[in-house]
Amino acid sequence: xxxxxxSKLPDRVPVKMTFxxxxxxxxxxxxxxxxxxxxxxxxxxVEELIPFMLASFLEGDRGFAKARKEVTxxxxxxxxxxxxxxxxxxxxxxxxxxxxx
Numbered sequence: 001x002x003x004x005x006x007s008k009l010p011d012r013v014p015v016k017m018t019f020x021x022x023x024x025x026x027x028x029x030x031x032x033x034x035x036x037x038x039x040x041x042x043x044x045x046v047e048e049l050i051p052f053m054l055a056s057f058l059e060g061d062r063g064f065a066k067a068r069k070e071v072t073x074x075x076x077x078x079x080x081x082x083x084x085x086x087x088x089x090x091x092x093x094x095x096x097x098x099x100x101x
Contacts, residue, residue, distance in 0.1 A: 001039055002035060002038075002039050004035065004036065004039055005056060005060075006036070006049070006052060006053055006056055008040045008042075009044060009048070009049070009052055019047065019050055026046075029046045029049070029050070030046060032046075032049065032053075033045065033046050033049055036049065
């Protein structure tokens with residue numbers, strides 16, 4: 001069994017992501033997914049592997065870890081806006097438009 005840098009993925013809720021890659025990188029990612037399947041006996045899509053691969057890369061990058069501690073102007077983490085249906089209030093019509101007085 002190969003010794004992959006990426007360990008078996010934990011149980012998780014899948015999140016759809018869009019990723020654009022050069023053809024050679026896309027082929028390498030498909031090959032990695034095939035080796036992952038052969039190693040762990042479970043097929044995972046490239047789209048599901050990519051976030052874990054990136055996290056592993058960032059955690060293993062010692063230069064990044066050092067710079068992260070030294071850089072004082074890191075971007076602030078902003079909460080992402082929630083997506084979904086808005087709750088209708090009593091002053092809203094069924095189509096979501098407010099009534100005008």
